[in-house]
Amino acid sequence: MSVAASPAASPTAPDRAASTLRSAILEGALRPGQRVNQETWAARARVSLIPLREALRALAGEGLVTYRPRRGYAVTELDLGELEEVYRLRKLLETDALRRGVPRATTADVASLEAAADGCRSTAASGDVAGQLAANRRFHDRLHALADSRPATRLIDLLWDSTEAYRALYYALPGEAAAADEAHRAIIAAVRAGDPERVVVLQDEHRARALERLRASFRGEADASPRNVPSL
Numbered sequence: 001m002s003v004a005a006s007p008a009a010s011p012t013a014p015d016r017a018a019s020t021l022r023s024a025i026l027e028g029a030l031r032p033g034q035r036v037n038q039e040t041w042a043a044r045a046r047v048s049l050i051p052l053r054e055a056l057r058a059l060a061g062e063g064l065v066t067y068r069p070r071r072g073y074a075v076t077e078l079d080l081g082e083l084e085e086v087y088r089l090r091k092l093l094e095t096d097a098l099r100r101g102v103p104r105a106t107t108a109d110v111a112s113l114e115a116a117a118d119g120c121r122s123t124a125a126s127g128d129v130a131g132q133l134a135a136n137r138r139f140h141d142r143l144h145a146l147a148d149s150r151p152a153t154r155l156i157d158l159l160w161d162s163t164e165a166y167r168a169l170y171y172a173l174p175g176e177a178a179a180a181d182e183a184h185r186a187i188i189a190a191v192r193a194g195d196p197e198r199v200v201v202l203q204d205e206h207r208a209r210a211l212e213r214l215r216a217s218f219r220g221e222a223d224a225s226p227r228n229v230p231s232l
Contacts, residue, residue, distance in 0.1 A: 012051070013048070013051035014047075014051040014054035014055045014058065015055075016047060017041070017042070017045040017047045017052045017054070017055035018055035018059060020041065020044055020045035021036065021045070021055055021056070021064075021065075022059065024041070025059075025064055025075055025164070025165050026130045026164065026165075026167075027130055030075045030165075032075050032076065032077040032078070032165050033074060033075060033077035034075050035071065035072060036056065036065060036072065036073045036075070038052055038053065038072065056073045059073075060073070062161050062164075063076055063158070063162045064076055064161070064164060064165055075165050076162070076165055077165075078162070078163065078166070083163065083211075084211070086159050086162055086163055087211045089159055090156065090159050090160075090207065093152060093155055093156050094144060094207075095203075095204075096147070096152065097144045097146070097147035097152050097156065098143070098144070098147070098199050098203060099196045099197075099200065100146075100147040100149070101143075101145070101146025101147035101196075102146060102190075102191055102194065102195070102196035102199050104146060104148070105191050105192075105194070109146060109191070110188060110191055113139065113184075113191060114188055116135060116138045116139035116184075117139055117184040117185060119131075119135035119138065119139075120135040120136050120139060120177075120180060120181060120184060121177075121181050122135075123135050124177035124178075124180075124181070133164070133167055136167075139184055141153070141157075143187065143191070143199075143203075146191075166214060183202065183205070183206045186202050187199055187203065187206070190202060
């Protein structure tokens with residue numbers, strides 16, 4: 001007896017609430033340190049408070065929000081020292097992943113990176129901040145996945161998650177998207193050439209310039225003249 005295929009499951013109320021909150025954080029509607037008003041965001045997500053709270057617990061697990069006793073949830077906020085430590089650890093793990101992964105990159109891997117970079121460019125052209133963030137993440141995820149190490153990629157993902165709320169603040173900077181595209185294309189060329197040390201240097205520059213911009217934001221200089229800082 002044949003069995004009819006089950007229809008795709010519809011998003012649950014907690015899923016819808018999490019998606020609404022995640023987009024608000026990534027698009028900058030909710031900023032680092034800002035308290036999440038549960039009644040307001042339940043109404044915006046068109047859910048009750050119970051699924052909204054489930055969504056907040058899930059986002060806390062992703063590192064996007066933090067629970068504060070007697071004050072509720074707020075968008076995760078880092079101090080400069082913590083931020084610099086995250087980037088130091090990223091450099092260690094990403095460098096190892098690139099040195100192991102780039103020599104084994106195939107033609108299909110390069111094509112996958114090119115497709116991800118194209119996604120970054122097209123979402124930037126449309127002004128879709130959440131789309132830019134997702135596309136940028138896909139590019140770097142594919143780059144680090146070349147090492148074929150699930151433990152390494154899991155740890156790198158955790159570090160990226162911890163600063164995701166900050167990443168959205170920089171997509172509106174003039175020239176930033178173009179500089180990110182330039183950095184991605186240079187990295188792809190070095191991967192295609194099978195040159196892991198060149199990829200490491202380019203990734204270091206990409207990361208360091210982004211951290212410089214983050215430091216400026218902590219000093220209250222977020223509106224200072226940008227120097228074509230690529231995406232984080």
